[in-house]
Amino acid sequence: MERIPVESLKTQEKSREELYLDTLKAKRDVLSSHYALNQLRRGKKVEEMSDSDVEDYKAVKKEYDKRRELFLVSISSLNEDDSQKISELTSLTKVEIALSSLEKPAEVSEGIRPEDFDKDSLVKQVVENIIGQNPSRQAGESVAEPQIEPPHRDMTLEEIQGRIDAEKANRQTLGLNGEGVEYWEAQRALLLERHEAEANPDKPAPKGFVKRLRDSYDKGKEAIMGANRISGGSETVESRMSLLGLRKEAIKPVSPEEPGESIQSEEVHPIQPEVQPQPEVMSQQMEKEPKKPSGWGWLKERGKGIWNFGIWEFHQAERFRSKTKEVANDTDALATLIQQERNLSLEEAQAEAQEITNELKKNNLEGIGTAEFYQANSDIISDRKKKENDEEIEYIIKSSGNDLLDKLAEYRGEAGQDVLTQENKLAFQADLRGELNKLRDGAFRKDFVNFAKLMRRNLDENWYRRYVWGSVEALAWIGVGWASMTFLATKEAAIVAAKAVAGGAGGAEAAREFVEKGMHGNVWNTLKEMAQNGPGHFTPTGEQLKEWSQAVLDSIKHYEPEWVNNVVEGLKSSRTMPEGFTLKIPVEIMKQIQNPGL
Amino acid sequence: MNEAQQQLADSIGELLAQSPLDDEIKNRLLEKMEEIPENLLFRLKDALEKEKEELEGVVFDIDIFLKDQDKDWQGVVEDQKKVAREVTDKWVEKLK
Numbered sequence: 001m002e003r004i005p006v007e008s009l010k011t012q013e014k015s016r017e018e019l020y021l022d023t024l025k026a027k028r029d030v031l032s033s034h035y036a037l038n039q040l041r042r043g044k045k046v047e048e049m050s051d052s053d054v055e056d057y058k059a060v061k062k063e064y065d066k067r068r069e070l071f072l073v074s075i076s077s078l079n080e081d082d083s084q085k086i087s088e089l090t091s092l093t094k095v096e097i098a099l100s101s102l103e104k105p106a107e108v109s110e111g112i113r114p115e116d117f118d119k120d121s122l123v124k125q126v127v128e129n130i131i132g133q134n135p136s137r138q139a140g141e142s143v144a145e146p147q148i149e150p151p152h153r154d155m156t157l158e159e160i161q162g163r164i165d166a167e168k169a170n171r172q173t174l175g176l177n178g179e180g181v182e183y184w185e186a187q188r189a190l191l192l193e194r195h196e197a198e199a200n201p202d203k204p205a206p207k208g209f210v211k212r213l214r215d216s217y218d219k220g221k222e223a224i225m226g227a228n229r230i231s232g233g234s235e236t237v238e239s240r241m242s243l244l245g246l247r248k249e250a251i252k253p254v255s256p257e258e259p260g261e262s263i264q265s266e267e268v269h270p271i272q273p274e275v276q277p278q279p280e281v282m283s284q285q286m287e288k289e290p291k292k293p294s295g296w297g298w299l300k301e302r303g304k305g306i307w308n309f310g311i312w313e314f315h316q317a318e319r320f321r322s323k324t325k326e327v328a329n330d331t332d333a334l335a336t337l338i339q340q341e342r343n344l345s346l347e348e349a350q351a352e353a354q355e356i357t358n359e360l361k362k363n364n365l366e367g368i369g370t371a372e373f374y375q376a377n378s379d380i381i382s383d384r385k386k387k388e389n390d391e392e393i394e395y396i397i398k399s400s401g402n403d404l405l406d407k408l409a410e411y412r413g414e415a416g417q418d419v420l421t422q423e424n425k426l427a428f429q430a431d432l433r434g435e436l437n438k439l440r441d442g443a444f445r446k447d448f449v450n451f452a453k454l455m456r457r458n459l460d461e462n463w464y465r466r467y468v469w470g471s472v473e474a475l476a477w478i479g480v481g482w483a484s485m486t487f488l489a490t491k492e493a494a495i496v497a498a499k500a501v502a503g504g505a506g507g508a509e510a511a512r513e514f515v516e517k518g519m520h521g522n523v524w525n526t527l528k529e530m531a532q533n534g535p536g537h538f539t540p541t542g543e544q545l546k547e548w549s550q551a552v553l554d555s556i557k558h559y560e561p562e563w564v565n566n567v568v569e570g571l572k573s574s575r576t577m578p579e580g581f582t583l584k585i586p587v588e589i590m591k592q593i594q595n596p597g598l
Numbered sequence: 599m600n601e602a603q604q605q606l607a608d609s610i611g612e613l614l615a616q617s618p619l620d621d622e623i624k625n626r627l628l629e630k631m632e633e634i635p636e637n638l639l640f641r642l643k644d645a646l647e648k649e650k651e652e653l654e655g656v657v658f659d660i661d662i663f664l665k666d667q668d669k670d671w672q673g674v675v676e677d678q679k680k681v682a683r684e685v686t687d688k689w690v691e692k693l694k
Contacts, residue, residue, distance in 0.1 A: 054662060151651070186605055189605070193600070194637075197637040200637075205639060206603055210631045212599070212611070214628060216607060216611025217612070389674065396678055403683075408694060411690070431685055431689070432685045432686075440678070454663055458652070468652060
């Protein structure tokens, strides 16, 4: 995301009231485009969308990102009280009411009602203005009239009543069974209950409420486990993810019509269906209906990489906020990972890691914990395409070799074959492979940076703090402030993800016995730094370091004079190794270096 | 407990089960739920819903990323083929 320079947003000194008003307007703008975005996404599956529709979505998303950035800058200029007041305006309707009361004279603003605001037109405006200007649309290509539906929590009593009436009319004219009426009547009851609770802020939850909530929680967890069971075995997606340290339970759509769905099909259902059965209806359906497919299938297939990016982002944000730890030598850690993953030499991996770090810097993406991000998301960033492109490269090299021979034959006849000696052939292949790899590595870098941008944009900690969790005093109630909120077990995620990278079955690293690393100072010091700067971020004990160092020395046929009494025949002294000497670290030791728990 | 309150309890329970919040926080919430006033429970539900919407957005955007990635890599292969022709010609010149 292009960060908006703060300087450009600062205008002349403004009064507290003006700043407050500006922030309210910014919140109105961001919420209207947020609603528009959700609307464009609802019930859609990306691979089935046309290019134009995807471009429309991207255009609205870009506008939304811009507005969100403006809002976050604006709210950060407010004092704590005003900021909290705005955080508590959790819906577009509430923001509109607050704005009207500030913009209109007192006598006019009195008696303003939620239903006086036309959210739909605000949201439609966003969609039409942006999509209408989308250059990817052909001239004359029609833009579908957006069917705007705000989140149900933001609907007014009148809007809900409208839905009830419409559903009743449908029942009469179309002979529908009226589930929609029941759903909207339940929504009306919920809204009335909310109004009553807001009017009586001390009103406690009724007797039996917690038990019911707990039952629903347990059922939800159970459904998630069932939904994620991998076909044909007892393994679950979350057990796979757990190996990678990601989630203890995987996500499934909240839509009540999709309890316990299967992961086998990819068909997407609307996230918020028009008709949502009540809990009683749901539980009956859970028992009778076959499992339905999920739009989250892709996530389950990959099983890693997504959720823990969020964890890393929050994790990193907290680390930087508290300044208790610095991410040092991130580039080195990344080089180690790249070396393992792509089977490159140390020098090539270091050069690649440096290029990536530079690209991130250029895009204001420093501080994401590059190595951690890379390893946590390697399936999306590189694994996914690595195999395919490696095969392409081999094919291109082979067919180019044939071309070369044919062309030489054109000039030299049969002698062409003689010119293409084994030495020339190998040199040609090496030259070509180098060029092809350059293009592949450039594409990897581009993917990495684009993915980092996407995740940074989507998991903006400020947005979660200001918008998602901003008004939840319930958390303060249980003694959890934003700063102490954690998302899954971050440390555990680091450890196990590191383990997966170091010892992941089937990966390139698994086929190799050693990880190469240039020596810094001596073996002891190099291994210590690797542990401190690696995903586990820990200082190993002297005992561990001795054991690891000995294993490394064994692998490179060296010995440490201080640990033996006599010169060891056939081995060289570790003191003879120059700075940068290539150490071979056994994979087993590498796992321990990255994981203090092993 | 009326029907609306039952609905509220069901929604919070289900959303909380799906939330990426740490289990420790979920457990603390569950333990203290009884003490939280009803109006704040509505806000908790709102926040959990918003969290879910945000995460669905992430999923959607990653799908778009993957679609774009496929397209981009097709372009990479085309570029590689072009470079291969150039390198081959260079070697023909060198060896002919």
